[in-house]
Amino acid sequence: MNTQAANKRIRLIMDLRTKGITSTEVLSAIERVPREEFVPEQAQDQAWEDMALPIGLGQTISQPFVVAIMTQGLELKSSDKVLEIGTGCGYQCAVLSHLCRRVYTIERHKYLLEAAEKRLNDLKIRNFTAIAADGMKGWPVINRISQAPFDKIIVTAAARVKPPQALFDQLAVGGIMVIPVGEPGAQVLKRYKKESEDAFAVRDIISVRFVPLLPDVSEQAL
Ligand code: SAH
Numbered sequence: 001m002n003t004q005a006a007n008k009r010i011r012l013i014m015d016l017r018t019k020g021i022t023s024t025e026v027l028s029a030i031e032r033v034p035r036e037e038f039v040p041e042q043a044q045d046q047a048w049e050d051m052a053l054p055i056g057l058g059q060t061i062s063q064p065f066v067v068a069i070m071t072q073g074l075e076l077k078s079s080d081k082v083l084e085i086g087t088g089c090g091y092q093c094a095v096l097s098h099l100c101r102r103v104y105t106i107e108r109h110k111y112l113l114e115a116a117e118k119r120l121n122d123l124k125i126r127n128f129t130a131i132a133a134d135g136m137k138g139w140p141v142i143n144r145i146s147q148a149p150f151d152k153i154i155v156t157a158a159a160r161v162k163p164p165q166a167l168f169d170q171l172a173v174g175g176i177m178v179i180p181v182g183e184p185g186a187q188v189l190k191r192y193k194k195e196s197e198d199a200f201a202v203r204d205i206i207s208v209r210f211v212p213l214l215p216d217v218s219e220q221a222l
Pocket of ligand 1: 059060061062085086087088089090091092093106107108109112133134135136156157211212213214215216
């Protein structure tokens, strides 16, 4: 890495600290993941700026601050099994992969998912499993194997009214789910802690802007 690239990384980490990210584990995971590998050619100059960027098919790679605050809200442990809904370009998955045991990630756009998987493999990230499916239904039973419950769940697209029930069901008791909820223009990032099979503690984190959660799998080309 040249000095200019290293400086850009350091500047972003300092910026995230100033904005209130206190977890050194989260900051160092963000520093380790080469964000430039996840953004398209025309956005390379902004790869280490604290901003969301387009990744095709009307989708975006989240702003680093939002990735950081969501990841921090999960209070990850190295033994955690994490479910992510909305793989997108795979950036959030890469950050999570450095902080937990394994990431199970679901994307509804088949071709975005294939590109993300390739990128993550090229970066030699091995502790993830990715599938194209409707994440609102949770992780499906595959070859009679059910991966639920998950210690943590992160949803990177917004639910209109409330989190999908299937995701609550797949969260372990004691587990945490971070998810944006609300209509476009009025979304709030929420953190749910599952206290028992049917009780949750809920906390609002910040206002956010995410693309909506949509049903079904899309085979739209990149
Ligand atoms: N975490 C991503 C950002 C995701 S943008 C990153 O780090 O780049 C939100 C993604 O959620 C989009 O790619 C969108 O296609 C996907 N999505 C929306 N609804 C979904 C659903 N029901 N199941 C799975 N993915 C979904």
